[in-house]
Amino acid sequence: MRVRDIMTRPVFTLQPTDPVEGAAALLADRGITAAPVVDDRNRLVGIVSEGDLLRGRVPEDPTAHLRIAPKPPSHRPHLVAEVMTREVVTAWPLEDVADVARTMLDRDVRSVPVLDGGHVVGIVSRRDLLRSVLRTDDVLAHEVQQRLDAYAGGAARWTATVTDGVVRVDGSLDDEAERRVVEILARTVPGVATVEVRATVG
Incomplete structure (x- = not known):
């Protein structure tokens, strides 16, 4: 199975100059864990995840371990460019899904942008991987049969x-x-x- 078979598209993307609050709203409203960051030519320059947005923004409880509350950060990031991850794990449409799953686990990432010619054409999340793995045999047989019948012009x-x-x-x-x-x-x-394919020729 190839990445193009399971990737999500179209992709919700952000730009480096977008406000952090807008990025957080996008992830929350769309129910996604990360969004690729692209330039004006739709070329990948980074990715923003829930972790990127939360880092340094949730205050610690000053009484948690009887310690003095940390000083607030001197600068709170306002733009996506300030919080995005720049070294992005990527995939390509014809890559084997098993290889992508292995990379995601090894690198501990939850979403991988899919690139074609340097442009973002899709994204694969752990949810996409689970959806493809947890499909029943009956569902698979039905979909395979539909494609074979369509190729045969409706004949079984x-x-x-x-x-x-x-x-x-x-x-x-x-x-x-x-x-x-x-x-x-x-x-x-x-x-x-x-x-x-057990079918006979002739």
């Missing part, structure tokens, strides 16, 4: 069954080229682990 030429994310396609094929097409169609369904 193949039957798709799914067990533990593994798709099995039975039926008949015109040639080996069509076998490859059928396999690719099945693989494009988010949540499919692998595909076995």
Whole structure:
């Protein structure tokens, strides 16, 4: 499964000159954990997460450990450019989802912008990854069958069954080229682990 199969789009983005309060409102209103920061040409320059916005803005309880309250910061950030993370973990549309998931866990990030030609075309969150993994076999079989039937012009030429994310396609094929097409169609369904085309040629 590829990143383009599960990424969220369109992407809600921010610019470096946007106010911090506006960034916080965007994340809260849209129910997202982070937003890419782009320049005027839609090129990625950073990312703002909930953690970035909260850092240094929540006052400590001065009585928590019987210590003196810390002095307030001399400068409270006002612009996105002042709080955004500049070293951003990114992905690309044809990257394997398993590789992205591994990177997100290793780097402890919750959202990864997807770039194509340097431009932001999508974003992958841990929620997207979970949604693709936790789909039932029945849902996968239904979606695979729909794509195969649509390719066949509405005719039921193949039957798709799914067990533990593994798709099995039975039926008949015109040639080996069509076998490859059928396999690719099945693989494009988010949540499919692998595909076995058992259909016969001829």
